[in-house]
Amino acid sequence: MRRKIPLTIAFVFGIVMIIQFFIPHPVSRDFYQTMLDWRIIVIAFTYILAVSSLIRIHINKVRRKKTGWGFSYVTLISLTVTAVVGVIGGCFQPTQITTWLIEHFNWQIEQRTVLMVIFTYIQIPMGATMFSLLAFFIASAAFRAFKARNLTAIILLLTAFVVMLGRVPIGELITKRLPEVLQLQNIVEWILNYPNMAAQRGILMGVGLGMMATALKIILGIERGYLGGGD
Amino acid sequence: MGFWEKVMRLDRRWVFFLIALAVLIPFLKPLRLPISVTKPVKDIFDEVEKVPPEGPPLLIGTDYAPSTAPELDPMLYALLRHCFATKRRVMLVALYPQGAGMAQAGLDNVLPEFPEVKSGMDYVFLGYQPGIGSVILQMGEEIRRVFPTDAYGVSLDSLPMMEYIHNYDDIAFMMDLSGSSVPMLWVMYAGARYEQRIGVGTTAVSAAQYYPFLNTGQFKGMLGGLKGAAEYEKLIKKKGYTEARKVATIGMDAQSIAHLVILFLIIIGNIAFFASKSHRKKTKLTSG
């Protein structure tokens, strides 16, 4: 029962969605629309799980005074403030409260809501900076890990070399005098368009087959890993 | 310990320092290296030129987060400037929760240059909806189904620009800006199901991955990374559409130098690796 019901649900919806692909009739289309709406709603609920797990972890840290528990306050407070500001004050368009505040205190908000101000001046810069840290790590990884140990590694390294050089103006300058076919940016374009793409196609076809096989196994109830173990 | 072994054990913070310098110096002292326009970028530019002024709009998907914004923001700015300067209409949609913020930030940045451009008349910002694949598919039937209102809560039916816009048939071209796999979903659903013409603006990382789809025509063109954005800036500047500061173009000098530094690091790393290996062998021979 605990297995049968979910497996049946997966089977029925899986099969119906496959058949739907080939039927353009309104009946099938309307059903399809409704299903997509359902998925949007159900997925939204998983976010509740994520948030509650996060909050629990940080509350635990604070309670047990684990190392760095003080920082958990930072997370909890910033989370609460942002969520409250967003829910009460509005996401993209201001709610009445925000409009009232803006008129009353003569605020100048370019982004329309307080949430967007937080987003623009806290989240955007921090997110981008986090990612840009990778530039430094990549340099150090290139220095330490990219060694021409064997033939395959040499092929990888050489291609990376040519691509890195050919995709910037300086690479174009180096080979400016050569005939067009031998100019670096054209070589890179060729590598990307032929050998690279050939391999990409091969890999993608493989991945596609693997995904299709797994999806079929899910629908047929052979692959049950996602339901967890147990009865 | 030989010299090369010392190099191998170099504190990585020196490497960090070198990279920081490589990026910083070209900013303060620009080299102004020339930029040549590649075909995928020209293709996008031509597609946007084909969008009829004051007719069916260009749909821009801002499906990226702050983490990839430095690469994709310049593309958004350039596309918006291109359209606004030539009276082409724009629709913006976000399928990434943070994408809505990115689109709004982009508009805030560009709109002051075009005081005559009005929301609902010349552009519509649809906002964000969760459920990427579902949203794309539903937009193929009726945009109002997923987006009854625009991001500012105004009903789409009351927007003059939306009068004749219902689904992909009324959209001239679609440009998805994303560093994730969202463009693939656009191709799989909007492209395969509804034959929407789609172009992609993506990070340099994902660019390599999208080349196969470029050749198949599933993407009509591509802006790849900062370089792609710089090429696009060059194209719209050449046409005289905008005099705005070319964010991506300035960055390309720094990019060149940083690449050279990394190539240099790989070479040094390999020399050190092989030198210390042969050195070790030699010491083994003499001691044994």
Add this chain to the structure above:
Amino acid sequence: MNVLLALLFLMQQTPNSLPSDTTEVIEVVRPAPPTDVIAMDTPNDVGGSVSVQWEISEDDGKGLNNVILYNVFRGQSEEGPFDYIGTVGAGRTSYDDQTVEKDKVTYYYILKAQTKEAVESEASNVASGKAAPQWFHHGRWNILILGILFALFFAFYIRMAKGKKLFIRKIAGLDAVEEAVGRSTEMGKPVLFCPGIGYLYDIATIAALTILGRVAKKTAEYETRIIMPNYDPVVMSAAQEIVKQSYTEAGRPDNFNEKDIFYLTQDQFGFAAGVDGIMLREKPGAIFLQGVFYAESLILAETGHSVGAIQIAGTDRVTQLPFFISACDYTLIGEEMFAASSYLSRDPVMLGSIKGSDASKVVIISVILIGAILGILGGLNIGPFGTWFQSLVNWFGRG
């Protein structure tokens, strides 16, 4: 005086004194209208749509070259009136009118070309058409046929596989699972399993969970601790059940510790930083990076490398594979990861699906080879091969 002047002015403006043709004076150059307009039901749709097609105007891209768009109008009768319904850019030769209110009712269409100066051409000929829904998408026959063929391969081999032992080639890294867990045990270190930042409906994540089941069984047998930080709470709850099951199967349900499979955060870099911290503190002997990975792959693999763990990675994300390959001991590339999940489950039915996928590959390779041969022969203008090649390409190009 003024009155007189006004009177004179009025007299001068009598219709008789106007030039016989005003339009000539203003000199509006109208573009030529589009021609040969036809309208028909849009194929393979839900109904409610009529496709209008036409030949471009003489002045579109040639002639006066001033046409920038076409306006489409619709009416209820042949004589009109015609209402504006939409616009497409110059150079286009078709428009799908999706605003048809009733199926199986005839509508009438005309087109006008328009210039940049907003000058419209004369109306084109009138075309009529009806909308109707279809029950089957005829453009998708080719997909249906090949899709059914491939699905049959899967079904056939899965059926064949029941109760038989099928051969699967060695997948580098799979045999290392045992070695990795064993070495961790010897060193008295835990095993770390990281499912990446995918959700439960990502197929790569599901494959990773199957691999997890197998790894957990090994750790249960060796009585080694397994740690698993999670990005998605739903994946976490599924993983807990799977590991619990593996421990029960291995006969050591008491050794299962639910708290070792925990939620970290649904933020990419928060997650990467968190896993990094765990690697540095716990110093695992073996690290499995399996599932969906984005930019954090480099950070994770680098840190794992620095703590000296055996690392076995696998993902279907092509962009992240180079980093795994250079920093990990073994990497499952693309489909290898899906195959690995089937292989590790040791379930003959699962192995059957690998065979099915291989059979599909044989078909794809044959099609490409035949296409290549036909293409070359056709390119050299030998016999009918050129046309055969064209029809093969066209068959794939439908829909």
Add this chain to the structure above:
Amino acid sequence: MKERKGLIIGSVILLIIFIGMLIKGEPSKSILVWIAALLTLFIYSFLYRDNIFYKFAEHLFVGVSVGYGISVYWQNAFIRKVFDPLFITKTYIVDGQFHLWPLLAIVIPTLMGLLMLSIFTKKQAWLIRIPIAFVVGMSAGISVPSTFQAYIFEHTKNTLYITLSISSFIMIVGVITTLVYFFFSKEHKGLLGKTANIGIWFIMIAFGASFGYTVMARISLLIGRMNFLLYDWLGVIK
């Protein structure tokens, strides 16, 4: 001790450069830009070593991004898809007539979503499998034909656009050998093994290209931040 000395000297140098830039440039007058810039610097401090500034920024980042997510889900999924149609626009009442199906179309997915919360109970936790099975099952159903079309059909089709050229030849060899590498039912020996080996070369070229691109992307991001610090914040460049 030596490190501390270096740290102090380094900080003093950086401070002098910073003050110099403040004087020379046109620093931003917006306090928000200053906050963004300081947070950026907090995160970069991690490059030297983990420290409290970085930890603060990291925790703030997690909190803010989750809070933002809550707001967006609240507005776009809950208010728009459930609350509004249920209580405000009442899509299930058309012309004063009550219709069951439109109501169920809102209620059923909401109930299914609520089953997600069964995870918090010990006994009924299995109920979470129902929404999971729905999402996974229907996603699998949608993905079978779509994957087939986008991953397999399109790529086969486009490999077939063959011309008489070396490039075209390389394309075909590359696709076939790569596919052969992913062939699992036979041992990779003899001809098969050799073909698979060529496949590996092609795969490595693809990975090399992808690596090159990744380097490019990360540097681009760094450039973006530099642009922000030097142009938007300090205003030392034009």
